Amino acid sequence: MEIPCVFHEAHLMRQLHKFHGGVHSPQHKQESTARPIAAARLPTRLVVPMHQHIGNRAKPLVQVGDTVLKGQMIGQADGYVSCAVHAPTSGVVTAIEMATVPHPSGLPDLCITIAPDGAERWVERTPLDYRAMNPSELRNRLRDLGLAGLGGAVFPSHAKLNPGKQPKVPTLILNGAECEPWITCDDMLMRERAAEIVAGAKIMQHMLGSDEVLIGIEDNKPEALAAMRAACAGTAFEVIAVPTIYPGGGAKQLTKVLLGKEPPAGGRSTDIGVQVFNIATSYSLARAVLHGEPLISRIVTVTGNVERPQNFEVLLGTPVKELVALAGKPRSDTHGYIMGGPMMGFTLPADHAPVVKATNCLIASSPALFPPSPPALPCIRCTQCAQACPVGLQPQDLYWFARGREFGKAQEYDLFDCIECGCCDYVCPSHIPLVQYYRFAKSEIWAREREKNQADVARERHEFRETRLERAEKERAEKLAAKTQGSKTPASGDTDAKQAAIQAAIERAKLKRAGVVPQNVENLPAERLKEIEEIEARRIKLKEAMEKQNETWPD
Amino acid sequence: MLTALLVMIGLALFLGLVLGFSAIKFKVEDNPLVQKIDAILPQTQCGQCGFPGCKPYATAIAKGEADINQCPPGGEEGIRKLAELLGVEAKPLNAEHGVPKPKSVAVIDENLCIGCTLCIQACPVDAILGAAKHMHTIIAQECTGCELCLPPCPVDCIRMEPIQEDIANWKWKSPVYSMKRT
Ligand code: SF4
Ligand code: SF4
Ligand code: SF4
Ligand code: SF4
Numbered sequence: 186m187e188i189p190c191v192f193h194e195a196h197l198m199r200q201l202h203k204f205h206g207g208v209h210s211p212q213h214k215q216e217s218t219a220r221p222i223a224a225a226r227l228p229t230r231l232v233v234p235m236h237q238h239i240g241n242r243a244k245p246l247v248q249v250g251d252t253v254l255k256g257q258m259i260g261q262a263d264g265y266v267s268c269a270v271h272a273p274t275s276g277v278v279t280a281i282e283m284a285t286v287p288h289p290s291g292l293p294d295l296c297i298t299i300a301p302d303g304a305e306r307w308v309e310r311t312p313l314d315y316r317a318m319n320p321s322e323l324r325n326r327l328r329d330l331g332l333a334g335l336g337g338a339v340f341p342s343h344a345k346l347n348p349g350k351q352p353k354v355p356t357l358i359l360n361g362a363e364c365e366p367w368i369t370c371d372d373m374l375m376r377e378r379a380a381e382i383v384a385g386a387k388i389m390q391h392m393l394g395s396d397e398v399l400i401g402i403e404d405n406k407p408e409a410l411a412a413m414r415a416a417c418a419g420t421a422f423e424v425i426a427v428p429t430i431y432p433g434g435g436a437k438q439l440t441k442v443l444l445g446k447e448p449p450a451g452g453r454s455t456d457i458g459v460q461v462f463n464i465a466t467s468y469s470l471a472r473a474v475l476h477g478e479p480l481i482s483r484i485v486t487v488t489g490n491v492e493r494p495q496n497f498e499v500l501l502g503t504p505v506k507e508l509v510a511l512a513g514k515p516r517s518d519t520h521g522y523i524m525g526g527p528m529m530g531f532t533l534p535a536d537h538a539p540v541v542k543a544t545n546c547l548i549a550s551s552p553a554l555f556p557p558s559p560p561a562l563p564c565i566r567c568t569q570c571a572q573a574c575p576v577g578l579q580p581q582d583l584y585w586f587a588r589g590r591e592f593g594k595a596q597e598y599d600l601f602d603c604i605e606c607g608c609c610d611y612v613c614p615s616h617i618p619l620v621q622y623y624r625f626a627k628s629e630i631w632a633r634e635r636e637k638n639q640a641d642v643a644r645e646r647h648e649f650r651e652t653r654l655e656r657a658e659k660e661r662a663e664k665l666a667a668k669t670q671g672s673k674t675p676a677s678g679d680t681d682a683k684q685a686a687i688q689a690a691i692e693r694a695k696l697k698r699a700g701v702v703p704q705n706v707e708n709l710p711a712e713r714l715k716e717i718e719e720i721e722a723r724r725i726k727l728k729e730a731m732e733k734q735n736e737t738w739p740d
Numbered sequence: 741m742l743t744a745l746l747v748m749i750g751l752a753l754f755l756g757l758v759l760g761f762s763a764i765k766f767k768v769e770d771n772p773l774v775q776k777i778d779a780i781l782p783q784t785q786c787g788q789c790g791f792p793g794c795k796p797y798a799t800a801i802a803k804g805e806a807d808i809n810q811c812p813p814g815g816e817e818g819i820r821k822l823a824e825l826l827g828v829e830a831k832p833l834n835a836e837h838g839v840p841k842p843k844s845v846a847v848i849d850e851n852l853c854i855g856c857t858l859c860i861q862a863c864p865v866d867a868i869l870g871a872a873k874h875m876h877t878i879i880a881q882e883c884t885g886c887e888l889c890l891p892p893c894p895v896d897c898i899r900m901e902p903i904q905e906d907i908a909n910w911k912w913k914s915p916v917y918s919m920k921r922t
Pocket of ligand 3: 781
């Protein structure tokens with residue numbers, strides 16, 4: 186009697202905080218919560234991308250023609266920040282090739298295609314005795330089970346379930362806020378499978394050594410709140426209703442609301458002793474640890490311009506087209522599919538792209554639901570964007586710098602703290618596509634960083650080579666000096682032999698080439714030949730310059 | 741085949757080690773201006789500027805012996821940065837030294853290579869691996885695209901391939917839309 190009462194009091198008494206800005210946009214959640222989660226049909230084929238998480242792409246472990254079992258690892262994690270990929274069902278590997286993936290670029294990526302055999306034959310599944318296991322071994326197992334954050338960022342979970350240098354992470358937050366309009370997959374999962382989410386949270390608490398576990402859910406989900414509270418009975422976990430405001434489900438925003446503190450600019454949540462996981466990640470963790478099931482399916486909201494909006498439990502790799510068809514015949518004015526929500530999602534390059542670990546929601550879009558935004562007007566510096574920005578940035582300044590390609594300035598104004606939530610876009614009276622500018626600026630800065638790193642490596646390698654050549658030259662000179670009287674013939678004889686060998690090899694290669702490849706020097710266009718000539722001329726000049734330099738250097 | 745592979749891996753490891761070591765051991769104190777200029781240059785080490793590498797060109801600029809518009813791989817942006825650093829007017833690239841090209845890497849046709857090692861000797865950044873008489877390969881990651889290995893190859897089996905856009909190096913484009921006048 187006494188004890189539950191105390192916990193009840195605790196969550197009533199918790200003082201909530203506010204984050205800066207945010208917007209109230211139409212929710213559109215009811216559409217897809219009227220029906221329970223349904224299991225999606227086995228599709229005709231599964232296209233499984235090797236890169237569904239942040240970090241290195243997984244390395245294929247199978248070959249075309251191989252028979253695979255449901256849950257068999259088909260892609261191996263490559264490095265620490267990476268995770269494994271599994272066969273979502275039993276069947277035969279029919280292709281390993283570049284194929285369309287859900288990415289805003291529309292560029293293809295490496296995928297393994299499986300033709301299901303319909304038998305759903307599982308690999309052997311072994312539950313993990315996580316309390317008895319060595320923490321690092323446990324993390325490795327989770328990486329091999331393919332666990333990644335299902336809230337949208339798909340960061341490999343094992344890497345976050347590591348207290349690192351600290352002895353523990355005092356506060357664990359489960360994120361059930363689900364603030365973005367249209368999306369309801371977390372809501373439905375909490376309503377229907379709360380017990381397993383809580384079981385996952387216990388494993389996380391064990392791995393991080395957390396003292397407190399807070400579960401934040403927006404107050405527009407009363408059923409989910411009730412279900413989670415019931416499942417947490419008898420534990421010290423606190424289920425907390427947080428105000429409904431976008432982007433209240435951002436990790437930093439939720440932390441601010443629950444704890445009143447936030448990581449420093451450019452910092453991580455662990456800097457203030459907090460780790461945040463999505464509730465769906467917690468569910469998958471429980472399936473993985475307690476049942477030995479790798480991550481091969483997830484809940485996806487199918488909504489928007491469809492007949493029967495609903496949540497489905499979908500095998501990863503299911504083509505979007507086949508999944509959407511389960512929600513009724515697509516309406517004729519559907520002109521594309523948005524993956525994610527309307528604020529942060531993107532339009533899929535094609536409807537045969539597969540569902541991946543990051544696919545929380547598919548919205549069939551139509552001109553009626555998402556009218557094109559009116560033409561942009563110049564910025565009037567009204568600062569409405571700054572008032573809406575949940576990070577407290579100055580979007581109008583960032584826009585100015587990004588547009589003028591003053592990327593250094595944009596960085597000084599904390600461009601990389603922007604979470605691309607789209608609040609600024611949403612409120613801007615001039616309809617400027619602000620987030621697009623920030624994405625553009627960020628990718629330019631990354632590209633420059635890559636170029637700079639490559640240049641640094643090239644500089645180092647070049648300098649090393651110079652020293653090596655210099656040393657070799659000196660050694661040769663010393664040797665020569667040592668036997669000034671010695672005959673020169675052996676040396677020249679040596680080079681003659683070498684020359685002859687090269688010539689013979691050339692002849693052989695010429696013969697071979699005549700048979701194998703028609704493309705050869707004789708057929709080269711004039712400009713290519715000219716180019717080679719120019720390079721040759723440059724090389725001679727270069728050599729002369731180098732020799733001159735060598736002469737002038739005192740030894 | 742296996743021995744060739746082992747030789748190459750061994751070589752790669754060895755070179756990497758020596759490289760790391762030499763970076764520490766042979767660190768030379770330089771003229772800070774030369775270093776600043778060199779930091780802007782793209783390190784392609786192609787010699788198109790008329791100097792045997794980026795550092796000598798940087799030295800020449802610092803001494804006032806060379807103009808700032810002689811490096812095609814650096815392009816207009818490189819010139820702009822140099823102009824900014826030196827407090828001079830930016831100018832268009834001197835076409836005598838060549839034109840900027842899309843970044844490429846060299847690829848060796850494995851069927852034709854006779855293993856003569858001439859390309860190895862030409863590569864300014866040791867990006868080519870291989871032992872005498874064995875097939876040679878280019879480490880695409882280290883290749884700067886300088887093209888210096890093309891002419892020495894006696895069987896013309898090296899070609900340049902522009903780097904393809906993929907998901908890893910793809911960039912968001914700047915928004916294009918018509919701005920309505922008020
Ligand atoms: S809301 Fe739009 S118009 Fe107003 S300051 Fe921001 S970018 Fe400019
Ligand atoms: S998109 Fe970035 S700048 Fe705009 S409101 Fe969100 S965090 Fe602020
Ligand atoms: S032209 Fe080539 S060698 Fe000269 S500075 Fe530019 S990249 Fe370096
Ligand atoms: S120069 Fe040509 S033939 Fe000789 S090793 Fe290099 S690629 Fe092979």
